Amino acid sequence: xxxxxxxxxxxxxxxxxxxxxxxxxxxxxxxxxxxxxxxxxxxxxxxxxxxxxxxxxxxxxxxxxxxxxxxxxxxxxxxxxxxxxxxxxxxxxxxxxxxxxxxxxxxxxxxxxxxxxxxxxxxxxxxxxxxxxxxxxxxxxxxxxxxxxxxxxxxxxxxxxxxxxxxxxxxxxxxxxxxxxxxxxxxxxxxxxxxxxxxxxxxxxxxxxxxxxxxxxxxxxxxxxxxxxxxxxxxxxxxxxxxxxxxxxxxxxxxxxxxxxxxxxx
Numbered sequence: 011x012x013x014x015x016x017x018x019x020x021x022x023x024x025x026x027x028x029x030x031x032x033x034x035x036x037x038x039x040x041x042x043x044x045x046x047x048x049x050x051x052x053x054x055x056x057x058x059x060x061x062x063x064x065x066x067x068x069x070x071x072x073x074x075x076x077x078x079x080x081x082x083x084x085x086x087x088x089x090x091x092x093x094x095x096x097x098x099x100x101x102x103x104x105x106x107x108x109x110x111x112x113x114x115x116x117x118x119x120x121x122x123x124x125x126x127x128x129x130x131x132x133x134x135x136x137x138x139x140x141x142x143x144x145x146x147x148x149x150x151x152x153x154x155x156x157x158x159x160x161x162x163x164x165x166x167x168x169x170x171x172x173x174x175x176x177x178x179x180x181x182x183x184x185x186x187x188x189x190x191x192x193x194x195x196x197x198x199x200x201x202x203x204x205x206x207x208x209x210x211x212x213x214x215x216x217x218x219x220x221x222x223x224x225x226x227x228x229x230x231x232x233x234x235x236x237x238x239x240x241x242x243x244x245x246x247x248x249x250x251x252x253x254x255x256x257x258x259x260x261x262x263x264x265x266x267x268x269x270x271x272x273x274x275x276x
Contacts, residue, residue: 052225098204
């Protein structure tokens with residue numbers, strides 16, 4: 011499966027870490043330059059903020075635009091692809107997970123979240139599918155707006171995500187609240203952002219840190235209407251699955267990641 015890696019060109023340590031993971035696990039990685047937050051002008055950022063519910067930074071906007079750029083690339087593919095951010099660490103299970111997903115014939119609107127994120131998630135009691143050897147399962151996501159570090163989607167889903175929002179939305183909130191999308195969580199999660207691994211050095215992006223200017227929606231009414239729309243989309247999914255929702259931490263074998271950074275640096 012092709013993997014698109016969103017990487018700031020000057021974040022050389024993170025790119026080196028991903029290249030080491032690609033060699034270790036035999037992954038087909040393609041590096042895509044992230045949108046440079048420093049290159050966004052204030053007028054554009056204000057227009058973007060006017061499309062959201064709370065204040066945002068240039069980094070937030072650049073993150074969304076970077077994912078949107080990769081969705082355009084993924085839309086031209088003929089099979090599902092994986093998209094990751096450059097701070098994602100894999101467990102050895104990633105090879106098996108991608109092999110299983112590549113062999114499936116899911117509908118075009120299915121998206122898989124491969125990432126562990128802390129906190130209680132609302133996922134289904136019932137399994138969408140389960141493999142025994144290796145043991146991998148997928149469960150429907152009823153509520154998750156945390157993280158967009160590692161996910162697999164079809165060209166059709168990528169195109170719709172790209173076309174439906176041309177300006178700005180918070181990247182993870184936008185994806186995980188689309189009412190037409192069928193999101194599933196892979197467990198045990200084979201990917202995690204490095205900040206959640208105590209024993210892994212957090213390779214900070216070597217990109218210049220921009221002064222954290224915040225931009226806020228200038229219309230109080232529009233801000234509230236956008237928030238209401240998101241809440242209604244969440245509520246429809248949540249209420250529809252109330253009898254099936256399991257609120258819990260995601261399954262995640264932290265020890266499986268222990269040697270990843272050490273191997274990456276060797």
